[in-house]
Amino acid sequence: MAHKAPFRLDGRTALVTGGGSGIGEQTVRALAGNGARVLVGDLNADAAQAVADGVANTEPLPLDVTDPAGVQSALEKVSSLDILVNNAGIGHVGMLEECTLDDFRTVMRVNVEGMFIVTAAALPLLTRSDRPCIVNIGSVAGLVGVKRRFAYCASKGAVVSMTRSLAADYAGKIRVNCVCPGTVDTxxxxxxxxxxxxxxxxxxxxxxxxxxxxxxxGKPGEIAHLVLYLCSDEAEFVHGSMMAIDGGWTAL
Ligand SMILES: NC(=O)c1ccc[n+]([C@@H]2O[C@H](COP(=O)([O-])OP(=O)(O)OC[C@H]3O[C@@H](n4cnc5c(N)ncnc54)[C@H](O)[C@@H]3O)[C@@H](O)[C@H]2O)c1
Incomplete structure (x- = not known):
């Protein structure tokens, strides 16, 4: 009997936010390399175009995850969507007394509100898919305290919680998981x-x-391959999981 190759995503369409660089770019490569059509969503339109130019079966989709109207109009151009990878994110270095309210709001706007805005806008498309899934890119900073990362830890803790909340609400309808990398060379x-x-x-x-x-x-491709697994049929039983991929950081 012929076996289907594992981790194939033929016939599926994916959106990767922050797909123009680092973990997002490698995720675009991993998903497209395994049969998906991939939309490269990024604030940096040139970076999205450059990635799309270099990877078959991909298209740029310039968007700012913090702009609800912009995200809505970008997604109006998309006719079907099976996979959403919420990867766009920014960092901030500092403990509480080194973090202004503006710093805090900026990080929360991109990492938390951005995930809310894109997921809400993508929901009507995802619910029309026969095997929809969402992968959120969290961080070890959402699982343990990391020194001088007050705002970043707060934002990634929210990403972990939003993943669990979505997993509770959409069980059996949309598979939702979170990848929590340690420090990755990007x-x-x-x-x-x-x-x-x-x-x-x-x-x-x-x-x-x-x-x-x-x-x-970590290497960005190592994170991308965990995302690929989570999007595949082989991961159908994986739902509401926080997957640390951190060289042992959170094992200590
Ligand atoms: N690199 C690490 O060590 C590490 C570790 C854990 C988690 N992460 C998370 O992984 C994700 C990707 O990180 P990376 O290291 O690849 O970063 P990166 O800076 O290399 O890439 C991030 C991409 O997101 C885009 N982006 C930023 N703000 C955006 C917005 N408002 N709308 C749309 N796109 C936007 C950027 O233009 C960029 O292309 C982030 O969520 C980050 O928090 C990174």
Whole structure:
């Protein structure tokens, strides 16, 4: 008897927010490489276009996840949607006294409100799919306290809770899961090093490596392949899960 290759997404359409860089870009590659048609949603229209130009079966879909009207009009151009990967996100470094109300609101707007806005706008399309699923990109910062990441921890804690809430409400209708990476080597980390540790990048990289018990950062492709698994038929029993992928960080 012929077996279907695992993790195939033929005939399905996916939207990856923040698909123009890092984990999002690798997720676009993993999903499209396994048969899905993928919409590259990103605030940075040039980055979305560049990814789409380089990956077959993908299209750019410029959008700002914090703009409800913009998200709505972007999704009006989409006729069907089976997979939503809520990946767009930003960081902030600082403990409470280093975090202004504006800083806090900015992080919450993108990481929390953005996820709400995109998921709400995508819901009518997802409910028309025969196997809809959502993968939210959380972080270890949503599972444990990370030093000097007050706003970021708050936002990723909300991502974890929103995932559980959606999983409770849509069980049997939409599969919803959350991926919680440790530190992953993406432009997000490079921007952090450039902004906060410009003159001590190598030393700070060593400290970032050491936070993961296996002694290195994650690679964006490693996160993307967990997302691919969660979107596939092989993961049909996986619902409402928070999947840490962190080199052992949260095992300690
Ligand atoms: N890199 C890490 O160490 C790490 C660890 C855990 C979780 N994460 C999470 O993974 C996700 C992706 O991170 P990354 O490291 O790939 O980041 P990245 O900075 O490389 O890419 C993020 C992408 O999101 C886009 N984006 C930002 N704001 C947006 C908005 N308002 N609307 C639409 N697009 C927007 C950016 O233009 C960019 O292309 C984020 O949610 C982040 O919090 C990252």
């Amino acid at each position: 432009p997000f980390v490079e921007a952090y090093l450039e902004k906060y540790h410009k003159h001590e990048k190598a030393e700070t990289r060593k400290q970032l490596d050491a936070r993961q018990p296996i002694g290195r950062l």
